[in-house]
Amino acid sequence: MFVKQISVFMENRAGRLEEITGILAENQINIRALALADTSDFGILRLIVDSPDRAAAILRKAEFTVRENEVIATEIEDRPGGLHDILTLFSKAGISIEYMYAFLERKHDDRAVMIIRVEAAAKAVKILQDAGKHLLTAAETYTL
Amino acid sequence: MHKNDNLSPDALRALQTERLQKVTRHVYENVRYYGSVFDKLGMTPEDMKSLEDLRALPLTDKETLRLHYPFGMFAVPMAEIKEIHASSGTTGKPTVVAYTESDLRVWSEVMARSIACTGGTRDDIIQNAYGYGLFTGGLGVHYGALELGAAVVPMSSGGTQRQLQLMQDFGTTILTCTPSYSVYMAEQARSAGMDPRHSTLRIGILGAEPWSEGMRREIESAWDIKAYDIYGLSEIIGPGVAVECPGQDGLHVWADHFLPEVIDPDTHEPVPDGSDGMLVITTLTKRATPFLRYATKDIVSLTHAPCPACGRTSPRISRIKGRTDDMLIIRGINVFPSQIETVLMGIEETLPHYQIIVTREGALDEIEVQVEVNEKVFSDEIRGLEALEKRIRREIESVLSIAVRVKLVEPKTITRSEGKARRVIDNRKI
Numbered sequence: 001m002f003v004k005q006i007s008v009f010m011e012n013r014a015g016r017l018e019e020i021t022g023i024l025a026e027n028q029i030n031i032r033a034l035a036l037a038d039t040s041d042f043g044i045l046r047l048i049v050d051s052p053d054r055a056a057a058i059l060r061k062a063e064f065t066v067r068e069n070e071v072i073a074t075e076i077e078d079r080p081g082g083l084h085d086i087l088t089l090f091s092k093a094g095i096s097i098e099y100m101y102a103f104l105e106r107k108h109d110d111r112a113v114m115i116i117r118v119e120a121a122a123k124a125v126k127i128l129q130d131a132g133k134h135l136l137t138a139a140e141t142y143t144l
Numbered sequence: 145m146h147k148n149d150n151l152s153p154d155a156l157r158a159l160q161t162e163r164l165q166k167v168t169r170h171v172y173e174n175v176r177y178y179g180s181v182f183d184k185l186g187m188t189p190e191d192m193k194s195l196e197d198l199r200a201l202p203l204t205d206k207e208t209l210r211l212h213y214p215f216g217m218f219a220v221p222m223a224e225i226k227e228i229h230a231s232s233g234t235t236g237k238p239t240v241v242a243y244t245e246s247d248l249r250v251w252s253e254v255m256a257r258s259i260a261c262t263g264g265t266r267d268d269i270i271q272n273a274y275g276y277g278l279f280t281g282g283l284g285v286h287y288g289a290l291e292l293g294a295a296v297v298p299m300s301s302g303g304t305q306r307q308l309q310l311m312q313d314f315g316t317t318i319l320t321c322t323p324s325y326s327v328y329m330a331e332q333a334r335s336a337g338m339d340p341r342h343s344t345l346r347i348g349i350l351g352a353e354p355w356s357e358g359m360r361r362e363i364e365s366a367w368d369i370k371a372y373d374i375y376g377l378s379e380i381i382g383p384g385v386a387v388e389c390p391g392q393d394g395l396h397v398w399a400d401h402f403l404p405e406v407i408d409p410d411t412h413e414p415v416p417d418g419s420d421g422m423l424v425i426t427t428l429t430k431r432a433t434p435f436l437r438y439a440t441k442d443i444v445s446l447t448h449a450p451c452p453a454c455g456r457t458s459p460r461i462s463r464i465k466g467r468t469d470d471m472l473i474i475r476g477i478n479v480f481p482s483q484i485e486t487v488l489m490g491i492e493e494t495l496p497h498y499q500i501i502v503t504r505e506g507a508l509d510e511i512e513v514q515v516e517v518n519e520k521v522f523s524d525e526i527r528g529l530e531a532l533e534k535r536i537r538r539e540i541e542s543v544l545s546i547a548v549r550v551k552l553v554e555p556k557t558i559t560r561s562e563g564k565a566r567r568v569i570d571n572r573k574i
Binding site: 011039042082 | 556
């Protein structure tokens with residue numbers, strides 16, 4: 001039901017992101033999706049990769065501060081209102097979203113995938129399932 | 145000039161010896177710590193026959209005071225205490241000092257002598273921009289001004305626009321504050337369209353932080369005044385331990401009250417006049433918290449030559465040339481890296497790598513604490529990290545009583561030399 005996301009603490013310095021992508025490339029780790037949150041001083045890089053455990057270990061070895069989290073990956077229809085439908089479900093249930101980001105699915109050109117982090121994860125999963133939304137498994141997500 | 149300002153060397157020595165014997169008996173009888181020091185050495189106060197006999201005693205320092213926190217070093221009952229002050233300790237607990245009625249009289253006297261030594265008189269209007277409160281700067285200058293009979297305006301620190309307004313309206317003639325604040329005030333005056341050179345100010349009595357000859361020239365030319373260095377520390381009495389005269393060549397120590405020694409910080413052997421060493425002071429007349437051989441940790445040199453400029457015979461110390469410990473003075477406030485360490489330990493349970501970076505932006509000192517983010521405290525949400533940053537900042541500020549900037553940095557950002565991190569980077573050009 002959940003997929004593994006790795007988060008990396010980064011200072012806002014030129015070339016820092018490139019160092020991380022370099023390490024991942026060198027180790028043949030494929031980035032499936034990513035999002036960057038930042039303030040004026042620091043940022044958090046959030047990644048969905050094909051082998052999260054290995055990626056986390058490699059980044060730790062390179063002395064990055066890394067954290068693994070579980071997030072929800074759900075399919076949405078790639079059309080106007082597709083995201084709105086899901087947000088309406090959450091809003092009615094009083095679930096607030098910590099953060100979210102999207103990527104497009106390769107297999108179906110009419111679907112997008114939303115990565116969502118909420119506090120009430122179990123409740124959010126149930127609501128999505130009841131509404132007939134497809135939640136991606138870890139394996140599905142990493143090999144999209 | 146006070147009668148004790150230009151005693152002959154023999155007369156000063158006789159007075160100091162008599163007072164040393166008296167204060168030694170006082171602490172021996174009333175402070176358990178000193179009683180046991182003498183007992184352990186097999187000495188009694190009667191062995192204190194000359195000033196040199198003092199050298200047999202160990203140094204007293206902030207650590208001694210911390211071990212006897214809060215009132216363990218008091219030599220009189222609370223009924224005789226009139227005022228209590230505190231300054232930064234090296235960790236957690238502050239350094240506590242107290243004053244009896246007679247201590248307050250001594251403080252008033254030495255501060256009045258200090259102001260007079262710079263040329264101040266009862267006709268002056270003294271704008272006192274040292275902080276009033278637990279910090280001894282504000283009240284010390286205040287008492288001295290009252291004793292001298294000058295008019296004192298108790299501004300305390302900050303509120304620069306109002307400082308400048310009242311300075312102009314009142315016709316202030318003496319400004320007392322930290323040297324960096326006097327530079328900042330001049331800058332603010334200029335940006336408000338005032339020419340500080342045209343103010344009524346004639347003297348600045350500046351201290352509580354290290355400064356240089358270069359900074360003196362800058363201040364004197366910015367305000368068109370004479371700027372004098374004043375030295376003191378709460379453990380001895382507060383401001384008024386030593387001050388410059390118009391010769392601006394060393395600070396006259398009021399040695400009838402404060403007996404100075406300069407020693408090698410490692411061997412504790414006395415160093416000759418003119419050589420650098422650690423300043424050690426014995427309070428000869430204090431009643432509430434008298435200290436024998438208090439280690440100031442300030443590096444100075446000492447001279448006993450009479451002053452060619454003002455004729456005072458009291459010994460002179462040089463400007464503070466450094467510290468024997470890692471204490472920083474930020475905007476007049478003593479800051480120890482260990483205080484910041486204690487806060488970080490409290491938040492993270494283990495000590496994260498951190499670094500203190502001190503800069504002087506314009507005239508004011510800024511302090512930034514960089515803390516490496518480890519997995520224990522890393523939140524994957526921005527607000528979690530911002531909350532951490534804020535918590536560290538608030539807790540450090542509440543311990544240090546000054547504003548700091550906290551910056552979260554990546555692991556291994558802070559350079560380590562030989563495996564040990566350099567805790568303090570002082571980029572101030574003083």
